[in-house]
Amino acid sequence: MMRFLLLFSRQGKLRLQKWFTPISEREKKKIIRDMTSMVLARQPRSCNFLHWKDLKIIYKRYASLYFCLAVDNQENELLALEVCELDIIFNFEKAYFILDEFLIGGEIQETSKQVVNRCIESSDMLQETMEEYMSKPAF
DSSP: OEEEEEEEETTOOEEEEEESSOOOHHHHHHHHHHHHHHHHTSOTTSOSEEEETTEEEEEEEETTEEEEEEEETTSOHHHHHHHTOOOOSSOHHHHHHHHHHHEETTEEOOOOHHHHHHHHHHHHHHHHHHHHHHHSOOO
16 A cells, blocks of 8 residues: 655655645654655665665656655555656646546556546546536526
């Protein structure tokens, strides 16, 4: 099970956070601080997997962002890296939607990028249809 997903910049600024288990705000801030300092301190050619407390931390750098996942020790690290491949630079609001297509309650539900892409395209088409419908005057 995934515990949390964090996206932060090379300067340590948090861009996105998704928590799959209930954690207090104080503990979230401590985890964010720990993750950013641990990941940013690593050498560029280091392994992308860390052990932290009783979790595995999987991270990947994409452009100027770090995608950081915390999973249980028995989870597959390579499968978790697939979830990290989210491009949120231009459509930030879609990042949560895409993430929710991959994950439900911290469990991976779908690994096919094509299936997720079809769901997103369907959602976009529905949204466009609703916007057209709402923009027409009602007589």
